[in-house]
Amino acid sequence: MAERKIKKSVDKASLDMMEKAARDGVTTAFDRAGEMSQCAIGAAGSCCKNCGMGPCRVLGVKGEEEAARGICGATAETIAARNFIRMVAGGAAAHSDHGRGVAELFLAAAKGKAPGYTIRDEQKLLQLALEWGVEIGERSNQEIAVDIGEIALAEFGKQEGEIRFLSRAPLKRQELWRREGVAPRGIDREIVEIMHRTHIGVDQDYHSLLKQGVRAAIGDGWGGSMIATELQDILFGTPAPVLGRVNLGVLKKDEVNLVIHGHEPLLSEVIVAVAQDPEMVSLAKAKGAKGINLSGICCTANEILMRHGVPLAGNFLQQELALVTGAVDAMVVDIQCIMQSLPDIAQCYHTKIITTSPKARIPGALHIEFDEHNALEGAKAIVRTAIENFPNRGNNIDIPKEQTDMVVGFSHETINYLLGGLFRASYRPLNDNIINGRIRGVAGVVGCNNPRTTHDSDHTSMVKELIKNDVLVIQTGCSAMAAAKLGLMTPEAAAKYAGEGLASVCETVGIPPVLHLGSCVDNSRILMAATAMVKDGGLGDDISDLPVAGAAPEWMSEKAISIGQYFVASGVFTVFGVTWPTLGSDEVTKHLFTDFEAAYGGIWAFEPDPIKAAHLMISHIDKKRKALGIDKARERVLYDMEMRRELESV
Amino acid sequence: MDYEIEEKGAPNREKVEVLGATYEAGKPDGEDDGRWRHKLASRDEKLRYLRSGERYWYGKDWYGSEKRKNPA
Numbered sequence: 001m002a003e004r005k006i007k008k009s010v011d012k013a014s015l016d017m018m019e020k021a022a023r024d025g026v027t028t029a030f031d032r033a034g035e036m037s038q039c040a041i042g043a044a045g046s047c048c049k050n051c052g053m054g055p056c057r058v059l060g061v062k063g064e065e066e067a068a069r070g071i072c073g074a075t076a077e078t079i080a081a082r083n084f085i086r087m088v089a090g091g092a093a094a095h096s097d098h099g100r101g102v103a104e105l106f107l108a109a110a111k112g113k114a115p116g117y118t119i120r121d122e123q124k125l126l127q128l129a130l131e132w133g134v135e136i137g138e139r140s141n142q143e144i145a146v147d148i149g150e151i152a153l154a155e156f157g158k159q160e161g162e163i164r165f166l167s168r169a170p171l172k173r174q175e176l177w178r179r180e181g182v183a184p185r186g187i188d189r190e191i192v193e194i195m196h197r198t199h200i201g202v203d204q205d206y207h208s209l210l211k212q213g214v215r216a217a218i219g220d221g222w223g224g225s226m227i228a229t230e231l232q233d234i235l236f237g238t239p240a241p242v243l244g245r246v247n248l249g250v251l252k253k254d255e256v257n258l259v260i261h262g263h264e265p266l267l268s269e270v271i272v273a274v275a276q277d278p279e280m281v282s283l284a285k286a287k288g289a290k291g292i293n294l295s296g297i298c299c300t301a302n303e304i305l306m307r308h309g310v311p312l313a314g315n316f317l318q319q320e321l322a323l324v325t326g327a328v329d330a331m332v333v334d335i336q337c338i339m340q341s342l343p344d345i346a347q348c349y350h351t352k353i354i355t356t357s358p359k360a361r362i363p364g365a366l367h368i369e370f371d372e373h374n375a376l377e378g379a380k381a382i383v384r385t386a387i388e389n390f391p392n393r394g395n396n397i398d399i400p401k402e403q404t405d406m407v408v409g410f411s412h413e414t415i416n417y418l419l420g421g422l423f424r425a426s427y428r429p430l431n432d433n434i435i436n437g438r439i440r441g442v443a444g445v446v447g448c449n450n451p452r453t454t455h456d457s458d459h460t461s462m463v464k465e466l467i468k469n470d471v472l473v474i475q476t477g478c479s480a481m482a483a484a485k486l487g488l489m490t491p492e493a494a495a496k497y498a499g500e501g502l503a504s505v506c507e508t509v510g511i512p513p514v515l516h517l518g519s520c521v522d523n524s525r526i527l528m529a530a531t532a533m534v535k536d537g538g539l540g541d542d543i544s545d546l547p548v549a550g551a552a553p554e555w556m557s558e559k560a561i562s563i564g565q566y567f568v569a570s571g572v573f574t575v576f577g578v579t580w581p582t583l584g585s586d587e588v589t590k591h592l593f594t595d596f597e598a599a600y601g602g603i604w605a606f607e608p609d610p611i612k613a614a615h616l617m618i619s620h621i622d623k624k625r626k627a628l629g630i631d632k633a634r635e636r637v638l639y640d641m642e643m644r645r646e647l648e649s650v
Numbered sequence: 651m652d653y654e655i656e657e658k659g660a661p662n663r664e665k666v667e668v669l670g671a672t673y674e675a676g677k678p679d680g681e682d683d684g685r686w687r688h689k690l691a692s693r694d695e696k697l698r699y700l701r702s703g704e705r706y707w708y709g710k711d712w713y714g715s716e717k718r719k720n721p722a
Binding site: 414532 | 677683685690693696697699702703706707708714715716
C-alpha cells in the first residue's frame with residue numbers, strides 16, 4: 001500500500017472530519033487516493049482503449065523516436081490528442097446537457113407547463129430578445145420566453161451556420177474563429193464529431209484532432225454553458241451581491257440539515273422555497289428540530305448561494321466529510337461530481353442520500369425523480385424525507401466550528417452596474433485602473449479539488465499570491481469556495497491580503513479583491529467580463545490583448561479541460577496544476593503549450609507549484625501590459641503655451 | 651446616528667476637525683441589500699438600461715473599441 005506523502009488539506013474543518021472518519025472506520029477519497037497510485041500511462045494520455053485490439057500503451061517522449069505504435073498504427077501523438085479531445089467532449093457534453101435541461105425547463109415554464117417556475121428577471125429576458133431578434137412590442141413575458149426557449153433549444157442540434165452567442169465575442173475574436181475554421185456549427189454536432197474522429201481509423205493528425213477539440217470547447221463556453229447561465233438568470237434571477245457563509249460549520253446541531261449537491265439548480269430552487277414553507281417548518285418542529293437548515297456542496301450550492309445566500313457546506317472533497325459530521329439528515333444530489341461512495345458512508349450514520357436525475361442514479365440511494373411538471377411535490381417529498389429522518393440521528397455527531405463570511409453575487413451585469421452605476425454602467429473604472437497600474441491585471445482562478453494535491457492549498461496559495469501582486473481575481477466553482485473559506489471574499493480582505501493598488505480600488509468600489517462569479521457553467525460570465533473589458537476600450541481589441549490569465553490549480557474533471565480549452569480558444573493564457581493529460585507526447589504538449597498562441601492568441605501551461613503558476617500568470621500579464629504600452633508609469637506633464645507651440649512646430 | 655469627528659493636520663495649516671467615516675456597524679442582514687435590478691421597474695426602463703448600460707451589445711451607436719466601418 002503506497003503511503004500518502006502530501007498533507008491532505010489546509011482546511012481545519014476537513015482535517016478534523018478526516019480524523020473522525022478514521023475513528024468511525026469510514027474511508028474517504030483522501031484515503032483512496034493514498035492507497036491507489038495514479039496509472040502513469042493513463043495520466044500521460046498514452047493509453048488508447050478505443051478499440052478491442054488494445055488497450056495499447058504508446059509513449060512518445062523525445063529521444064525515443066522509435067517508440068512503438070498502437071496495433072492500428074496510431075502514434076503517441078494521435079493517441080494523446082484523441083484522449084485529450086475526448087476529455088473536452090466529456091466536459092462540453094456535461095455543461096451542454098445541463099444547458100439543454102435548463103432550456104427544456106425554461107420552455108415548459110414559458111408555456112405554463114412547469115408550475116412553480118416563472119420569469120424572475122424580465123431584463124435578462126429582454127436582453128436575449130434584443131440579441132436574438134425576438135419581437136418585444138407589447139407581448140407578454142411568457143410569449144417572448146416561448147420564442148427564446150425554442151431558439152435556445154435549437155442551438156444544441158443546429159447543423160450549420162454558427163452558434164448565436166459567438167456574436168457576443170469581440171469582433172476580432174469572431175474573425176479569428178472563422179479564419180481558423182473553429183466557429184462551432186451546433187453545440188451537439190461538435191461533440192459528436194469528436195467521438196467520430198477519435199474512433200479507430202478516422203482522424204489521425206493531431207493538429208486536426210486538437211482543432212476539433214477547440215471547436216467543441218467554444219461550443220461549450222460560448223454555447224451550452226452560456227445558455228445555462230443566461231436562462232437560469234431569467235428563471236431564477238441574475239445574481240447581485242449577497243452575504244453568505246462557507247464551510248462545514250454552517251451545519252446546525254439542532255435543525256434538520258438538508259444538503260444540496262450537484263450542478264443543476266432546477267430542483268434546488270424549489271427546495272429553497274419549500275424549506276421555508278410554514279407547513280414544513282412546523283413538521284420539523286414537531287420532530288424536535290428548531291427549523292430546517294439548507295446548505296450546499298459543489299455548484300448547485302454556488303447557484304443557490306449566488307441567488308439566495310444559502311450557505312455552502314463545502315466543495316467537492318468535502319461531500320463525504322459533510323456526512324461524517326453525523327448531522328446531515330438528507331443529501332439531495334442532481335448531476336456531476338457526486339461520489340458513488342456517498343450511500344456507503346451514509347450507512348455508517350443515518351443520512352438519506354436522494355438522487356433526483358434520471359441521468360445520475362446511484363445504487364443504495366433513494367430515488368425521487370425530478371419532474372418539472374410537478375417540481376413542488378418532488379421538493380416537498382425530499383424536504384419531508386429529511387425532516388422525518390431527523391429523529392434517527394445518533395449521538396455520534398461532531399460539527400466543526402469553522403465557517404467564514406463571504407460576499408458573493410458578482411455577475412457580469414452586477415460588476416457593470418457596481419463600476420458605473422445605473423445611469424452609466426461601465427467597465428471603464430476597471431480598465432482605467434488597469435491602465436494606470438493600480439490593478440496589474442485580472443486572473444480567473446477556477447476548477448475542482450483533487451486529492452492528488454493538498455485540498456484547497458493550491459487555490460488559496462495561488463489566489464493570495466495574485467492579489468498580493470495587484471491582480472484582481474475572479475472565481476467560480478470549488479476554487480471559489482476554497483478562497484472563501486480563507487476569508488478572501490470579504491471587502492476587508494483587500495486591506496489584509498491585496499497589494500496597495502488593488503486594495504485602494506477595492507476599498508473605493510467596496511468590493512472584495514476576489515470576486516465570486518458562480519458555478520462552473522458560469523465561467524461564461526468570465527468570458528462576458530473579458531469581452532466587456534475589450535469593448536470598453538484602451539486594452540486592445542481582442543481578449544488575447546488583455547492583461548489577463550486563467551488557472552485551474554486543483555483540476556480533476558473533464559469539464560475543467562473543456563473550460564480551459566475554451567479559455568485558451570478565447571485568447572487566454574491558462575495554467576493547470578496537479579497533472580497534465582498529454583505528457584505522453586512531447587509534440588502534442590508543445591503544440592498546446594506553444595503553437596496554439598500563433599493560432600488563438602492563448603496557450604495552455606502546466607505548473608503544479610501554485611506560486612510558480614501564479615508568477616507564470618503575472619509574467620504573462622506583464623507581457624501583455626508591455627505590448628499595450630502600459631507597463632511603465634508615465635510622467636504627467638502640464639503643457640504651457642510655449643511647449644504647445646514647440647509640439648505644433650514638429 | 652453619532653457622527654465621528656476626526657482631527658486632521660496639514661503642513662503650514664492649523665489642525666481642523668473634519669467629519670470622519672460614519673457608518674452603521676455590523677453586517678448587512680437583509681437579502682435584498684445588494685439587489686439593484688428592481689430599481690428598473692418598467693419594461694421601457696429596462697430596455698433603455700440595456701441600450702445604455704450594455705451599450706456595446708445592444709446600443710445602436712456604440713461599438714466601444716471596436717467601432718469600424720465594416721462589421722466583422
